[in-house]
Each structure stands twice: as C-alpha cells, then as structure tokens.
Amino acid sequence: MIIKKLYVNRFGKLKNLHIELKDGLNIIYGENEAGKSTLQAFIKAMFYGMNSQKKKIRENDRKRFLPWSEEKASGELYFEDDYKNEYMIKRTFGKKRREDESIVLDAITGKAVGHIDHDIPGISIFGLGEESFEKTVFIRQLMSEVKRDKEDEIMKRLTNLKNSADEDVSFYKALNHLEKLKKSLIHSRKTGKIDKLKEDYAKIQEEWGEGIRLQEENLEDQIQLNEKIEQKRMLQHRINQLEEKKKKWKQLRIYKEYKKLIEYKNKIKKLLKDKESLIEQLKFGNDCIDEVFIENIKAKKIQWMKQKNICDIKKVHKESLEARIEEKKDYLKDNIKNIWKVLFLGIFIVLGGFLLGWTKNAYYYGLSGIGIVLFIYGFKKKKSVASMMKQMEKELNNIEKAFQVQKESLENIKKEMMRKLRPFYKGNIEIEQIDPILKHFQELLNKKIEIERQIFTLEDIYQSLLQGRDFENMKKAFKSFTEELEEIIDEESIEALLKEEVQKLITLEKEIKDLEHRVQTRFYGRKNIAELEEEMERIKEKIGNYEDVLASLDIAIETLQDSFKEIQKSFGLKLNKVVGDILREITKNKYDALKISEDYEVKIIDSKEDQIKDIAYFSNGTWDQIYFALRIGIAKLIIGEEKTIPLIIDDAFVQYDDKRLDAVLRYLYQYAKEHQVVMFTCQKREIEKLKNFSGIHVIYL
Structure with missing residues (x-):
C-alpha cells in the first residue's frame, strides 16, 4: 500500500x-x-x-x-x-x-x-489502531520512544503470534479482567463489594451501639420527664393562686377608679352649677351677654367717643364762626355808614353839579359825573357787603344744622347702648359707667369660660377613667365593696412574682416538650436492635463468601502471570531477534543483542564488556537507534510480510x-x-x- x-x-x-x-x-x-x-x-x-x-x-x-x-x-x-x-x-x-x-x-x-x-x-x-500506528510506522520529531498504551494492542498481537489467531485473546486483557473483578471486590479507594460490605457492617455495628446508647438515654429522659410534669403541676397551682390574688387586686384597682369617677363627677356637677349661676347673671330674657355683646357695646362706645369728638370740634368751629360773624357785622355796620355817606355825597355832588352847571357854568356838569361815580361805587359796595353778610349767615346756619345732626347721632348711640345695657343693670347709666360695667361683664364671662374649660378637662379625665364602662353597672358592682383587700394585696409583688412563675412555667413546658420529642423521635427512622443484629449476621456471611472468591482470583492471577512468563519466552525471543538484526545493521554490528520487556523497556547486551545495560546509560543517538529498530521490528512482526505499510x-x-x-x-x-x-x-x-x-x-x- x-x-x-x-x-x-x-x-x-x-x-x-x-x-x-x-x-x-x-x-x-x-x-x-x-x-x-x-x-x-x-x-x-x-x-x-x-x-x-x-x-x-x-x-x-x-x-x-x-x-x-x-x-x-x-x-x-x-x-x-x-x-x-x-x-x-x-x-x-x-x-x-x-x-x-x-x-x-x-x-x-x-x-x-x-x-x-x-x-x-x-x-x-x-x-492498526491509532496508538499502534503512532508506535510503529509513524515517527514524530524527537518522539521515537515506545511505551505501552492503555489498550496494549501491540503486546496483544505479539502474544497471539505464538498462541491463538483470535485477536480478542490477550494476556493483559485477561489480567485486566481479573484485576477488575478483584477491584470490584476490594479496592484501595474502598469502592469494592467487600469494602462496601465491611463499611456497611461497620455502620450497622455503629448504629447498633448507638441504639443501645439511645435506649439508655430514653430511660433517663423518661424519668426526668415524669419529674418535670410533677413540677409543672405544682407550679401551675401556685400561678392559679397568684392569678386569684391578681383578680382581687384588679377589683380593688377598679374600685379606686370608681371612687375617682365619683370625685370627678361631683366636681363636674359643682362646676355646672356655678356655670348656671353665671349664665343667669349674664342673661335677661332671650338676651345673653357674650363676647359679641361686649364687643358690640365696646364698638358703640368707641363710635360714641368718635362722634363726641366730632361734635365738640363742630361746636368749637360754630362758636368761632359766630364770633367772626359778629366781628364782621360790626365791621360791615361801620362800612354801611360810610357807604351811605358816599351815596349821599354822590347824590349831593350830582345835584350840585347839575344845579351849578345850569345856573353858572357848564363845566360844573363834570362834578355831576364824579357824583354819579361815587354813587355807583357806594351802591356796589353796599350790595357786596349785603351779599357777604348773607353768605356768612348761611354758613352759620349750615354749621348749626350739622351740629344738631351730630348731637342727635350722639344721643342715638347713647340711647342704643343704654337700651342694651339697661336689662342687665338697674338704675340710670352714665357714659362714664359703661367701661366698669363692661369690665364686670367680661370678668363674669371669663369666669364662665374658665369653668367650661375645667368641665371639659374633668369630663375628658372622667371618660379616660371610665374606659367605655357603664358607670351605673360599676355602681351596682361596688355597692357593698370594701377596701379591706388593700391591706393584704401588694400589686407590684404579685405582678413580679406572677411574671417570674409564668416564665418558669414557659421554660418548664419547653423542657417537657423537648423531652417528649426526644423520647418519641429518638428511634424515628432507626431499626430496632434485633433487626440490626440479624443484618450484621447476613453481612458477615456475604463478606465470607466474597473473601473466598477473592482468594480464588488471587490464585487465578498468579497462575495467569506464570503462564504469561512462559508465553513471553516464546514471542520475546523472536522480537529480540528481529529488533536485534535491525539494530545490528544500523549500528554496523556494534550492538546486536537486546532484551525487551512487556512494558517495552529495553536493555542492551554489551558483548565487549559482557554486561546487560539499561538503555538510560547510552547516548541520545544510540537511544534513537534502538527505538527506531524496535518500531520497525514490531511493525514487521505484527503486520507480516503480506502487507506493505x-x-x-x-x-x-x-x-x-x-x-x-x-x-x-x-x-x-x-x-x-x-x-x-x-x-x-x-x-x-x-x-x-x-x-x-x-x-x-x-x-x-
């Protein structure tokens, strides 16, 4: 390929x-x-x-x-x-x-x-798997060393060269399986079945010991609970006695409040009587003296004083004008005389001028003109003086009328004040008496207001003491009540003692509840002693069975390891030879013999020194040569001659x-x-x- x-x-x-x-x-x-x-x-x-x-x-x-x-x-x-x-x-x-x-x-x-x-x-x-590929024909930079991987595919295939054609047969796989079985029973992390059973046994044993201890504690708590219940009964009896005393003291306190209510009720009654007396003094028929009444009288008085001042001013003005008119009359009378003289003189000159002009010389007619002028002047002067006299008389008349109007208004204001005050004051009233009278009325009115304030305060205190209770019911309840209890009841001591006893009761009840809860729940969710003992026996039996299996696994592992050592002698010799041949060729016969362990640890046989040396003693270059030879040798053995990779x-x-x-x-x-x-x-x-x-x-x- x-x-x-x-x-x-x-x-x-x-x-x-x-x-x-x-x-x-x-x-x-x-x-x-x-x-x-x-x-x-x-x-x-x-x-x-x-x-x-x-x-x-x-x-x-x-x-x-x-x-x-x-x-x-x-x-x-x-x-x-x-x-x-x-x-x-x-x-x-x-x-x-x-x-x-x-x-x-x-x-x-x-x-x-x-x-x-x-x-x-x-x-x-x-x-080849990925790991085997990287450890044989795929050599990275500075990474020629070979180590055993997790799946150990290389060692599995090398082992099978001398045994089975089945790829799934492997010493390490079998060993790992046995080790897993052993670890499933006992493990360093305490996760094995035996570990868990021992842990369970220890827990149950601890629970059994805890159960024995809890039984003893329950007995002690029950005895203590009975004692606490008796203490509670006696304490409750003392509290009931104190409550009874407190009830009596409360009755006494209410009785004292009742007496206070009577006292305030009498005070209010007396003040109401005083108030009625004052109202009678300040009342006449449907009329009643109040702040408005007094203020109105005061306003009328102030109005009268203002009008009186105006009237006095007008009177002075009138008298002054009359005096001036009299003086003017005297002056005008003198002027009238002179004016008549001028008139007569003018008439005389006119007549004389006509007569002389007629009789003697026409130039004397000029004297008649002068006479006419004098006559006209005198006539006008007379008319002017008459007009002035008329004007002064008119002004004087107007002042007289205004003065009379002012006097009438002043009298009307006085009559109005007298009309309002007369029902409340016997006899004639002069203007000078109004202020003392008003002062007396104001004092009565202030006294009435003060009484009303006192009544309001007392009624407020009365209602606060009453606290919504019915006075008549209280009166009936305390009809035959006496204050003898006051001598045998001390409010503060009863309250303090009662508070102390109640606090003791609360603490005692809490202790009783805690004890009852402990007694009732101490074994909640726990097994009884008999059940725990039976379970401990069952676990001991299981542990014994698993320990027998564990011993069998140890024998199997030991047998398998011995068998592998025998197998390793077969494939190990072949691997050593193949790798040694390659090493001899690339080192030019310097090294040709070596030993390779199942973990790929390499040791070199130094023929010159007749020693077996660990690879760590050699140089990096020699190290690379050895692992290069190991990779090629492993590839040849596991791939075979048929495939080319x-x-x-x-x-x-x-x-x-x-x-x-x-x-x-x-x-x-x-x-x-x-x-x-x-x-x-x-x-x-x-x-x-x-x-x-x-x-x-x-x-x-």
Whole structure:
C-alpha cells in the first residue's frame, strides 16, 4: 500500500498545497516552520481523524491545526492498496468532533466504498489502531520512544503470534479482567463489594451501639420527664393562686377608679352649677351677654367717643364762626355808614353839579359825573357787603344744622347702648359707667369660660377613667365593696412574682416538650436492635463468601502471570531477534543483542564488556537507534510480510552523527524497496547522502 497524492485545502498554516508521492523513498525537505510537521499531522488526521481531548495545544491536533480564520480544516488523500486499487479519503474538520465530515471514495468511479471505515479508515487499511500506528510506522520529531498504551494492542498481537489467531485473546486483557473483578471486590479507594460490605457492617455495628446508647438515654429522659410534669403541676397551682390574688387586686384597682369617677363627677356637677349661676347673671330674657355683646357695646362706645369728638370740634368751629360773624357785622355796620355817606355825597355832588352847571357854568356838569361815580361805587359796595353778610349767615346756619345732626347721632348711640345695657343693670347709666360695667361683664364671662374649660378637662379625665364602662353597672358592682383587700394585696409583688412563675412555667413546658420529642423521635427512622443484629449476621456471611472468591482470583492471577512468563519466552525471543538484526545493521554490528520487556523497556547486551545495560546509560543517538529498530521490528512482526505499510518519519535522525545517518539511510533505502517511506527533514545532509542512490523522490516545501 502506498500514498499517492496529498491535497491540503486548509490545515494549520498549509493552504492549497498539492503533493505527489511515489513508491520507494520520498524525502520532503523544508526549513523550520515550513510546515513539515503539519503535513505529517495531516496524513495521520486523514487516516485516523482528530480524536485527542487533551487541553494542551501541543497534544491536541484539533486545537493546534484548525485555521485561525474560523474556516474548517479540509483535504484529500489518495492511496493505492496492495491490489492496485486506488481510493480517495476526503475529510473536513470542525471545531468539535460532531462537525467533522469523512468519506472514502473509489478514485476511478467516485463511489463511496463500503469495506473501509469512513470515520477511521486507518484501521481498515493498515489493520492498526491509532496508538499502534503512532508506535510503529509513524515517527514524530524527537518522539521515537515506545511505551505501552492503555489498550496494549501491540503486546496483544505479539502474544497471539505464538498462541491463538483470535485477536480478542490477550494476556493483559485477561489480567485486566481479573484485576477488575478483584477491584470490584476490594479496592484501595474502598469502592469494592467487600469494602462496601465491611463499611456497611461497620455502620450497622455503629448504629447498633448507638441504639443501645439511645435506649439508655430514653430511660433517663423518661424519668426526668415524669419529674418535670410533677413540677409543672405544682407550679401551675401556685400561678392559679397568684392569678386569684391578681383578680382581687384588679377589683380593688377598679374600685379606686370608681371612687375617682365619683370625685370627678361631683366636681363636674359643682362646676355646672356655678356655670348656671353665671349664665343667669349674664342673661335677661332671650338676651345673653357674650363676647359679641361686649364687643358690640365696646364698638358703640368707641363710635360714641368718635362722634363726641366730632361734635365738640363742630361746636368749637360754630362758636368761632359766630364770633367772626359778629366781628364782621360790626365791621360791615361801620362800612354801611360810610357807604351811605358816599351815596349821599354822590347824590349831593350830582345835584350840585347839575344845579351849578345850569345856573353858572357848564363845566360844573363834570362834578355831576364824579357824583354819579361815587354813587355807583357806594351802591356796589353796599350790595357786596349785603351779599357777604348773607353768605356768612348761611354758613352759620349750615354749621348749626350739622351740629344738631351730630348731637342727635350722639344721643342715638347713647340711647342704643343704654337700651342694651339697661336689662342687665338697674338704675340710670352714665357714659362714664359703661367701661366698669363692661369690665364686670367680661370678668363674669371669663369666669364662665374658665369653668367650661375645667368641665371639659374633668369630663375628658372622667371618660379616660371610665374606659367605655357603664358607670351605673360599676355602681351596682361596688355597692357593698370594701377596701379591706388593700391591706393584704401588694400589686407590684404579685405582678413580679406572677411574671417570674409564668416564665418558669414557659421554660418548664419547653423542657417537657423537648423531652417528649426526644423520647418519641429518638428511634424515628432507626431499626430496632434485633433487626440490626440479624443484618450484621447476613453481612458477615456475604463478606465470607466474597473473601473466598477473592482468594480464588488471587490464585487465578498468579497462575495467569506464570503462564504469561512462559508465553513471553516464546514471542520475546523472536522480537529480540528481529529488533536485534535491525539494530545490528544500523549500528554496523556494534550492538546486536537486546532484551525487551512487556512494558517495552529495553536493555542492551554489551558483548565487549559482557554486561546487560539499561538503555538510560547510552547516548541520545544510540537511544534513537534502538527505538527506531524496535518500531520497525514490531511493525514487521505484527503486520507480516503480506502487507506493505508506508513508514512516515519527521526529522527522526537529528541526533545522529554522519556514520549513524549513513547506516540508517542505507537501511531505509533497502527497506523502501518493499515499503513506501515518507521522510520529512530540515537537513540537507540527508539529500546529499542519498543523491548517489537511484529512485529517490525529493519534494521541496
């Protein structure tokens, strides 16, 4: 079987890469970071998928080689089987395994093939699981060492070379099965059947011991419970006695309140009587003196005072005007006399002027004109004085009328005040007496208001003391009550003692409930002693049976291990020989004998020193040579001569010196004549050393 073509669409850093491989030795050269290891991982992924669940990126191909661009990894691999049939594996890889797609097609017809597993085609093609593939023909960079895997497929197949053709027969499988059976009975983590039975036995034994202890505790609690119940009975009797005393004290307290009620009731009655007396003094018929009445009288008094002031002012004004008019009259009288003189003088001059003008000379008529002027002046002056006198008399008359009106108004206000006050005051009332009278009325009214306030306060206290009770009922209840109880009852001591006893009762009742609960529930959900003892016997019997089985398993394991050692002598010699032949060839006869354990631990037989040495004593280069020989040897034994499987190597010889490299390249050249070899390298020395060999196919990345 050979790999013919690789088409990488997207895988890690590789993109749109096409590579053709040939039969024989193929060398893929590339510098560091060119993608050689990525391409080798691509080949394995095409055959076995990406199955690692490890968290480290270096150990998880899916995390390591999925493109960062969120694209899916994909590609195609063409191969030819031993019968010259050509097939194509086409795969796509997503972020998770369920997103993967895989199909195997016939490269000629394009139809899906049925005899090859599409998910893990490597098993169908090579006959090897993924672990065995990686430990034989798939050698990663600096990872040539071989270790036993969990399924141990390689050791199983090597063992079957000398025994059975049945692939399911395996020493380790049988041993593991026996060990599992043994672990199912007894385990270091205490999860076996015997472990669990012993644990159950210990628990039941502990429960049995606990049950005995609880029985004793229950007996003690029952005795204590009986004592507490008796204490409660006696305490309840004392509380009842105190309650009776408290009841009597309460009656006394209510009686005292009743007496207070009577006292307040009498005070209220007396105040109501005083109030009625005051009302009588402040009342006449339907009229009653109140704040409004007093305020009205005060307002009338103020109005009268204002009117009195106005009247006095007008009286003074009138008298002043009369005096001025008298003075003016005297003055006018004097003026009238003078005016008459002027009039007579004017008439005389006029008559004299006419007479002289007529008799003596016409110029004397001018004197008549002067007389006329004097006459007219005197006439007007007289008229003016008369008008002034009339105006003054009119003004005086108006003032007199206004004064009379003011006097009447003043009198009316006084009459109104007298009318309102007369019913409440016997005898004549003068204006000067109004203020003392009002003061007396105000004092009576204030006294009435104070009495009403006292009545309101006392009634409020009375109702507070009454507390909604019926006074008449209280009166009947305390008709024959005496205060003798006051001498034998102490309120504070009763309350304090009662509170103390009640608190004791509450605490005692809680203790009784706790004891009753403990007695009733102590065995709740628990088995009785007899049941526990029967169960302990059954478990002891089961443990004995399982311990017999365990002893049988130990004998079987010991027998199987002895048998395997005998079988190992057969296939171990063959494996040692095949690997030794390869090692001799690649070390140029330096080492040819070795011993390989079932865990692939290798020891070298040094013929020169006649010693068996552990591989750890050898150099890294020798180490790589030994494990390279071991891988090829195992592949030859488990695959056989009929099948040809490609050998895929990634820089496996970086620790080889030139001599070792020459030897291993010569071996690979011969090996490639029957098996395809795909060797990845970043060293040009491999190419230089193989350039003289024919049929070498070199590919540059």
